[in-house]
Amino acid sequence: MASLAEALATTFLPARCATCTGVLPWRGSRAGVCPVCWSQVAPHAGRLCPSCGEAEVADAAPCLGCRAAPPAWRAATSYGPYVGVLRDLVVSFKNGRRDELAVPLAELLLAAWQRAGWPRPNCVAPVPMTAWRRCRRxxxxxxxxxxxxxxxxxxxFVHALCRSGGQAQFGRTRAQRLSLSASNFAPRGPVAGEVLLVDDVLTTGATATACVTALLRAGASAVRVITVARTLRPGRIP
Ligand SMILES: [Zn+2]
Ligand SMILES: [Zn+2]
Incomplete structure (x- = not known):
């Protein structure tokens, strides 16, 4: 039964869940998200391609796509598919300016890193944003x-890269996005050792590929890519 303090708090402080907009319960919510929503955040099911992180691959070897065209990175992985509550959380973190979600989302990154069994990197670098977008957000x-x-x-933590150009990728074709990002990243200085590159979502992989290429050019011995979520292959039913 709800205590008096609990009843008073939910009556006079009716905070809403950032995802489902339900009233936040007294206990169990994190970063403004209710426990029911958190319980629906699911990791990838099945085996992941050790090279690109594609989910539900048949065996432990790199998938067909990776064998046909090996990616620039040493390996990529993510916590779960970019669907449902996980997608809502990422969107809310990015566009809803809910920076308090960084803590629980970084825990998902840690879980993905542990699942992948990767070695500890020499440094962790973010996918950079243009100065204009960073200022706006x-x-x-x-x-x-x-x-x-x-x-x-x-x-x-290193700010290894900078990004030029103010064009957003939204609304562009895949070809436009690929050509857009290739020239838009530059190293800020020399980079040494193994780098763990962090982003919120892996979509086409074009941005990550451009960043990885720039990091390798700057001297990184290997780059692994980790994201909170990964979009599903077109046509795939989640
Ligand atoms: Zn909720
Ligand atoms: Zn693959």
């Missing part, structure tokens, strides 16, 4: 995640 979501993850892994 007030924060770079990938930077918040990367800082947090670097802290948890006990490794260095």
């Amino acid at each position: 007030g924060f770079n979501q990938s930077e918040l995640l990367a800082r947090r993850l670097a802290g948890v892994l006990g490794t260095e």
Whole structure:
């Protein structure tokens, strides 16, 4: 039964869940999201391709796509599919300016990193945002995640890359997006050792590929890519 304090709090402080908009319960909510929503955040099912992180692949070898065209990165992985509540959380983190979600989302990154069984990186770097977009949004979501993850892994956070151009990728064709990102990233300086590149979502992989190429050019010995979510292959039923 609800205590008096609980009843008073929910009556006079009717906070709403950032995802389902239901009234936040007294206990169990995190970063403004109710426990029911958190319980629906699911990791990828089945085996992941060790190279690109594609879910539900048949065996432990790199998938057909990776064998046909090996990616620029050493490996990529993510916590779960970009659907449902996980998608809502990422969108709300990015566009809803809910930077408090960085803490629980970085925990999902840590879980993905542990699942992948990767070695500890020498540094953690975010996918950068253009100065214009960062100014408009007030924060770079990938930077918040990367800082947090670097802290948890006990490794260095580095602003390894900068990004030029103000064009958003939204509404562009895949070909336009691929050509857009290739030239838009530049290293800020030399990079050494293995780098863990952090972003919120892996979509076409074009942005990550451009970043990885720039990091390798700057001296990184290997780059692994980690994202909170990953979009499903077109035509795939979640
Ligand atoms: Zn909720
Ligand atoms: Zn693959």
